[in-house]
Amino acid sequence: MNDNEKKQFSFRTLFEILIVSTRLGLTSFGGPVAHLGYFHEEYVRRKKWIDEKSYADLVALSQFLPGPASSQVGIGIGVARAGVLGGFISFLGFTLPSVIVLIAFALVLQKFNITETGFIQGLKLVAVAIVAHAVLGMAQNLTPDLKRKIIALSALVVILLWNAVYSQVFVILAAGIVGYFIYKNHEVKEHHSKIHFPVSKTVGGVCLTLFFGLLILLPVLRDITSIQWIALFDSFYRAGALVFGGGHVVLPLLEQELVPVGWISEASFLAGYGATQGVPGPLFTFAAYLGTVIGGWQIGLLGTAAIFLPAFLLIIGALPFWNVLRHNNKVSGALMGVNAAVVGILIAAFYQPIWTSTIREPVDFAFAAVLFSMLVYFKLPPWVIVITGAAGGVVLGIL
Template identity: 75%
Template sequence: MMNNDKGLLRTLMEILMVSTRLGFSSFGGPVAHLGYFHEEYIRRRRWMDEKSYADLVALCQFLPGPASSQVGIGIGVMRAGLLGGFISFLGFTLPSVFALIIFALLLQSFDVADAGWIHGLKIVAVAVVAHAILGMAQKLTPDLKRKAIALLALVITLLWQATFSQVGVILISALIGFIIYKHQKDDSETSVRVPLSKNFAILCLLLFFGLLILLPILREVTSSNWIAMFDSFYRSGSLVFGGGHVVLPLLEQEVVPTGWMSEETFLAGYGAAQAVPGPLFTFAAYLGAVMNGWTGGLVATVAIFLPAFLLIFGALPFWDSLRRNPKIKGALMGVNAAVVGILISAFYDPIWTSSILAPIDFAFAAVLFSMLVFWKLPPWVIVVTGAAGGTLMTFI
């Protein structure tokens, strides 16, 4: 028993170390985060096989909430249970939470959105995501049919950038995959393990919907400012599909018309959020800190991420049993191919369009990509080089 406890403690410390390093270095938005996760968790440490990772990404794309954070939580859960999920989340999220609370308290008027090192970090995201897409495409689109599904997903998500477009594409791809591959035999073994019970999963799903209904009622009955704030951020985190940027208009509607802050303060925080690594949902930490100090920042962070925990805990046990069902595997093959197309779409917009603005940007991205892929340097070296190169480029 003692050896088991020591083994679990070592695993948890390893998760904390790796996720915290990612929390300090993962710039570029949710798609870039999936690239960093793929590089660190799948390629380097082999905590999960490519197919299981793709299945997890597909699930988190389908669920509302911050997809990259949910993927990180899911990997932690599969590695070391509930504690592993929490620790993976804390390591990845707390660096940007603390940074944005400090921005809110001390540096609200400090303009960093156009700093050279920020632009360099955007170019880092180009290299990281390109590498991830190449690796996933080789594994998940090996034949012409799946390449066609990926292409369909790419075209639809590029031309129809609506809130539910990704969910629609995943559903259509699942149907196509089921029709094409329902008799396909897939003997590949997967190493995924979900140490959560279905009873616990059901409890989490009931709590998710219960809070969604109960919080607005408590808000009206109590007139408490803290409950009102918790309700606003919980609801925003519950109703977002398609990644962190989609949450911005929801949050703006919650905090500006209510008089909690001015439009200028809101936009200044968004500029600050671009300057920090980690999930964009940590923008809530800035907003909460503006409204109620550092305590408000922490409460807002808990409120906006709580739905992500409840949904991923509630979905994982059922997802694992479904993905092992022979009748479902064909649908998952279609979904996995669609994920490649969705990643390529997001790689172009917003990552490429906001990062590669001149020939020198493309040249620098090629250098960073070569450092990552051919010289196999660790991601943190690429991040540091990107920040330094972006700063130097402002003088050219």
């Protein structure tokens, strides 16, 4: 095969990745767990781009790392198919549809100034139902024993009583240290398959260095320059870098970064979070809405890039080293502690700001209970919950 044929094949492969990932980005409703099911059906069963064991290993890696698990799995599959560029194309296709929708929603919200209407109250009640569901599911999976329940409770108490910028970072680090000592001798399940991706250890090392370098450097630049877009990039990047346990956990991190400083109101923040549940694709695209409300569509794109950049750097950086890390009991133990703390952080966010700013009257609680039951017991898709919440909010506003 000559160079032109290789180039044509490469372009054809990248275009195929873009088409498939965009189709998933347009149709993957239901959050990270549902996304992984869609990915398995498309990439493993239909396209056969990756085998069952490698897919399971890639999911395990994405759960191990902070960031949006489903997006990282999609990036990893793109890397396996066509290198780092393939990973970026896969990410772009899966993410762009919901980014466009949420930017448009934010622009409409601002133009017509509807942040205090019944429609917005309905979306805030959707957020109550969605986060309550996430709390229950994560608590069951991530705090199965008494020690991890105590870690979660401690995290909850600290976050509620110590409302500082770095309180969540402190809680996550402390939980990792506690988990390291408590669970360092636990058994790690053996896996016999190995993942082979076209990423060298040099490239992986550069990506991991960039990840940690930006995490340290951006706050310094923020203080030195006092430039708003750098401050926003730092806030979104840090939120994306510290999210363990799924997309819902980004809610308290972003709320603490953006609402107290006055960049966005709590009403607009929660309305956007509720709307995000009704679009397909990753929950991290919430950043597109937030950035647009704060400074227009350009800041929306900046926020999107900033919040997803840690996930991209981590998955590319970790792929060459995963087979070593996965069998390390101490690393796994630290992660168990972090995941337990995440449950406490999310419960704290459920109370403040979601519950305290949304459930103001008995009718609010009653409608939130109906939405929760539709989601959990009737197993209705999230977009149905969002539409019902918005419509119900309008009706309650009239009454």
